[in-house]
Amino acid sequence: MKAFYTKASGVLIAMLLLTGCGESEQTTQVQEPVAFHADDECHVCGMIxxxxxxxxxxxxxxxxxxxxxxxxxxxxxxxxxxxxxxxxxxxxxxxxxxxxxxxxxxxxxxxxxxxxxxxxxxxxxxxxxxxxxxxxxxxxxxxxxxxxxxxxxxxxxxGLVTVKVASDAAGEIAGATIAAPQPLSTGVELSSEAIAACAGLKPEDVLTGRHKPIRASVGVFFVLAEVASEALARATPDLTAFRALRDATPGLEGRLSLFLYVCDGQSIRARMFAPISGTWEDPATGSASATLAALLLSLDGGDSASFTLTQGVEMGRPSLLQLTARRDADGIRATVGGSCVPVFRGEALL
Structure with missing residues (x-):
């Protein structure tokens, strides 16, 4: 990784020098606001x-x-x-x-x-x-x-997000842990029938022994719902049902992201669907995972808890997250962490 950074820095300096020597100037896109128009739709809810x-x-x-x-x-x-x-x-x-x-x-x-x-x-x-x-x-x-x-x-x-970077024995960056910006807060509860419709499941696939489907947040709100183990893989988002539930439930405040999970002790499997905002499925949703850890601790009654969560398996993009939750002076706080993987590497020869 250090070799890459060194080479990348050299390439960047060379590119800047070349830009300065060029015969024509390159135009930089300015990030300025634009006017709203009568037919503009909201990126999240799709409303005018x-x-x-x-x-x-x-x-x-x-x-x-x-x-x-x-x-x-x-x-x-x-x-x-x-x-x-x-x-x-x-x-x-x-x-x-x-x-x-x-x-x-x-x-x-x-x-x-x-x-x-x-x-x-x-x-x-x-x-x-x-x-x-x-x-x-x-x-x-x-x-x-x-x-x-x-x-x-x-x-x-x-909210201020605290990030702790982990290094391996060689001193290279190996992963990071992020502290959620807010303590746990909960909102409206939803019916098993409504959640099942959104996920293409049967009402009996949605488990309510631990808790009913509930809106919760440690920074971003998600609807958390526990489902039967065999039902998780069968879940398929239904956009029409998502919109119907959002429109019929003022407590959702126009937003509906659904986090389904299966919990076995400290091991969790999960999937996240948010088709209204264009995310049919997400391979790793740290904010939802941290919220779930905080919610489970609130139900358990202990002082702290830790979990291992896998997500993205069904879509062929598996992820592994480490979660913690603890009771603090202002409520239940949570963290989410994981390892880093190389995305690309290379060098440019001039």
Whole structure:
């Protein structure tokens, strides 16, 4: 790995020198926000964005691709997924000091990471939760005084993620452990019939002895459901059923990611489906796995617990995650870790 980094650094310097000597300049894509249009659909829920009041959000990639969201809260829910937090995107939200609550002003889209937010306001927005966004702290506090809510910064919403890197005997990076940003929180419970329909299973395949299917989070919300061992491999997401359950359940706040699992002692097998947001199946969902570890500890009643979780087997992309959960002063906290595998290596000869 050190050899690769050294060679890669040399290549990067050479490329920069070559760029400086070239006869034509290369254009760098600027990650600037764009206007919302009448037919824009939310990247997560698929709803028409302009049908909802309140601040909207968008994620702009370096190569120019733009994902739009029907609310700033919906954008946060998407970005908090571990696989999305590593993307090279800039996040933007409306500055609600301009325009109206019903019609935010696209000329005032601001950097989400420097904005002030009001959570828990009485104002209505898309799909439940509302995060009013402002460039100015005073404007945020004025809205909170008039309509209720709590003023927060970006880091307080997103949560700070602690990463511990593990090295092998040679000092090379071998893996990492990530601490979930929030303690366990739970939400609405769902019926076995509804979950079975979403997963193409029978109601009796969904087990409720340990807990009913429940919405839970340690940073990102998932619906966790235990299923019979032989049913896990048979599960197939049904997009129509997913949308029907989302639309019929206000407590889901417009988002539905389903994490099915089989638990045998400290060994867990799992699958994750989120077809509404375009993920038919995920081979490794760290945020859902950490949430499950925290939930199981809450049900067990102990002080700490550890689990080994496999995922992605049915889709031919197996992963192995190590989970821990512990009771802390502010609730149940969880971690998720795993090993690293080489993705590519090489060198460029000039």
């Amino acid at each position: 964005i302009e049908e909802f009041p309140g601040p909207k959000g968008q994620a702009v990639e370096k190569r120019g691709a733009v994902r739009k969201f029907c609310s700033s809260a919906e954008m946060f829910g998407w970005w908090l997924q571990p696989e999305n937090r590593v993307l090279d995107v800039r996040l933007y939200v409306h500055d609600m000091a301009h325009g109206s609550w019903e019609q935010p002003d696209d000329a005032h889209l601001i950097d989400a990471k420097s904005a002030w937010y009001v959570a828990g306001t009485q104002l209505k927005g898309a799909m439940g939760a509302v995060l009013a966004s402002f460039s100015d702290e005073a404007a945020a506090r004025q809205l909170a005084a008039e309509h209720g809510g709590r003023v927060l910064r970006f880091e307080e919403i997103a």
